[in-house]
Amino acid sequence: MAKMGSRKHLKRFKSPEHWPIHPKENKWTVKPSAGPHSIEESLPLLIIVRDILKVAENSREAKIIIGNGDILVDGRARKDYKFPVGFMDVIEIPKSEKVYRILPNHKGNLVLYPITKENAEFKLCRIEDKTTIKGGKTQLNLHDGRNCLVEKEYKSGDVVVVEVPEQTVTNHIKFESGTIGLITGGKHIGELGKIKEINVTRSSKSNTVLIETDDKKTFLTLTDYVFVIGKDKPVISLPGGN
Incomplete structure (x- = not known):
């Protein structure tokens, strides 16, 4: 029995810290299916429906809602409650006309931010x-x-x-100087700024990017942590009205 559980579920203490696990779950929690995002960079659809959006009171209700095709991910109904949802994915609930985009906050947690239907x-x-x-x-x-x-x-x-x-x-x-970058990793995760300079190294060290924030502060971060979201201004709606 435990062997079967290990295939379908994940031990709670092994789940990523950013998962808002339901308080009634003790030893086991839902294990994401193999999909577009790794377990460290995603949230299972069941946790989104039950624990974040709170449109279900328990796992059973969440599975029914998801199984009915009432939750869209990037415009498609996803009926697998273990489906991994991650960065930049769009979550839509047609019945309530609510739409969200998944972005990182300053603590490195994946958060659902409300967006308009047009932005979805x-x-x-x-x-x-x-x-x-x-x-x-x-x-x-x-x-x-x-x-x-x-x-x-x-x-x-x-x-x-x-x-x-x-x-x-x-x-x-284009990933180039002058564009707007959203930081997706490191100690500046969740911050926004303009790319001032891209530093390409000729050694085993990682390439870096110099970012300037709106208040003219600058910091270096790894190239892999910079996700460009606009040339002169963001093309997606962001928290805080950016």
């Missing part, structure tokens, strides 16, 4: 890698696990604007 029609995806496939087309490998075929030239680190659920690339933001 697209998401931003960072290009982690790209490959050339048969026929000379380019396949982009994006941060949320999806792959897109494109004809234009893009670079790793750039961010594409993707319509959901169609998965059509409609625009892109």
Whole structure:
């Protein structure tokens, strides 16, 4: 019995710190399915429905709501209560007309921020890698696990604007000086600023980026922690009206 539980569930003490675990869960909690985000960088859909949005009082109710297709992730009904939801994903509840985007706060926790219906029609995806496939087309490998075929030239680190659920690339933001970056890791996680300088090293050390905040303070962070969200201003709505 314990062996079966270990496949379907996760020991509570092994769950990521940012998960707001239900107080009635003791030894076990829900284990995310294999999906677009790792366990450390995601929230299971059941925890979102029950513990964050509180549209269900317990796991049974949450599973029914999810199983009925009442929760959309990036425009698609997800009926797997273990589905991993992560950074930049859009959560929509059509019956209540509420929409949220998942972003990190300053404590490094993934938080659901309310957004407008218009803002929910697209998401931003960072290009982690790209490959050339048969026929000379380019396949982009994006941060949320999806792959897109494109004809234009893009670079790793750039961010594409993707319509959901169609998965059509409609625009892109270059990873370059002058653009607006959201910090997704390190001690400055959740902060926003303009990219002043990109430092490319010729050693085993990681590349870094110099960020300037609105109050003219500057700090260095790793390239991998910078997610560009706009050229002159953010293209997504952010907490605090940014």
